[in-house]
Amino acid sequence: MSTNITWHEASLNKELRRKQFGHHSFVLWFTGLSGSGKSTVANAAAKALFDQGLNPYVLDGDNIRHGLNKDLGFSEEDRTENIRRIGEVSKLFVDSGQIVITAFISPFIKDRELVRELLEADEFIEVYIKCPVDECEKRDPKGLYEKARKGLIRDFTGIDSPYEEPVNPEIVVETNKYSIEESVEQILQHLKSKGYIKE
Numbered sequence: 001m002s003t004n005i006t007w008h009e010a011s012l013n014k015e016l017r018r019k020q021f022g023h024h025s026f027v028l029w030f031t032g033l034s035g036s037g038k039s040t041v042a043n044a045a046a047k048a049l050f051d052q053g054l055n056p057y058v059l060d061g062d063n064i065r066h067g068l069n070k071d072l073g074f075s076e077e078d079r080t081e082n083i084r085r086i087g088e089v090s091k092l093f094v095d096s097g098q099i100v101i102t103a104f105i106s107p108f109i110k111d112r113e114l115v116r117e118l119l120e121a122d123e124f125i126e127v128y129i130k131c132p133v134d135e136c137e138k139r140d141p142k143g144l145y146e147k148a149r150k151g152l153i154r155d156f157t158g159i160d161s162p163y164e165e166p167v168n169p170e171i172v173v174e175t176n177k178y179s180i181e182e183s184v185e186q187i188l189q190h191l192k193s194k195g196y197i198k199e
């Protein structure tokens with residue numbers, strides 16, 4: 001634990017940055033099973049926002065686990081620490097006036113709620129990337145479900161590790177019913193209806 005530390009208030013704050021950039025800063029927090037489409041929809045949504053002149057950044061579980069969080073595995077404690085760190089990183093992005101899209105399974109309600117509490121009410125947008133586990137398993141883009149079924153991977157979400165569905169997410173994207181383009185459009189419409197980005 002750090003002691004003898006004092007918070008230094010920045011005069012160049014997020015309100016000034018938001019005014020200059022002309023949009024709100026917030027986190028689109030994607031949660032869902034492996035293979036549900038988090039990375040696919042996150043990257044497509046980021047591209048759509050970029051094409052409108054914005055500068056969104058995607059934080060993706062697989063990628064972050066190559067660097068910042070490479071010391072973490074998939075035990076409940078490690079997943080909790082993974083999400084706590086990403087929550088803090090997301091808060092820095094929001095403070096810097098940016099839009100961040102996170103694509104982590106984030107299987108536990110309490111961990112996602114902890115991130116929600118870190119941020120202001122209008123800064124955390126929970127996006128449930130919803131897809132039945134049997135469809136995710138059919139897609140199996142990385143062959144991980146097959147490995148989990150064979151017992152080659154332990155504690156795999158949806159197989160032998162739990163996934164707790166969001167109770168009241170801001171957005172539910174059903175990737176087994178709608179195309180990638182329709183899912184992105186649904187997210188953009190939500191952001192516009194809230195006035196977070198321009199029409």
Ligand SMILES: Nc1ncnc2c1ncn2[C@@H]1O[C@H](COP(=O)(O)OS(=O)(=O)O)[C@@H](OP(=O)(O)O)[C@H]1O
Nearest residue numbers: 034035061074079082104105106107154155156157
């Ligand atoms: N045991 C186990 N369970 C779930 N996922 C596993 C596991 N082992 C490796 N992988 C790969 O790691 C990606 C999930 O990492 P996350 O950081 O998003 O997970 S978590 O939020 O901490 O639960 C996940 O990526 P996605 O498929 O994009 O979700 C997998 O590629």
Ligand SMILES: Nc1ncnc2c1ncn2[C@@H]1O[C@H](COP(=O)(O)OP(=O)(O)O)[C@@H](O)[C@H]1O
Nearest residue numbers: 034035036037038039040139141175178179180
């Ligand atoms: N409507 C859809 N939305 C998102 N992904 C879809 C959809 N239909 C099929 N897919 C496919 O499902 C897979 C999802 O993989 P990925 O985006 O890596 O998921 P996750 O990041 O949740 O593990 C990709 O191969 C993608 O092309």
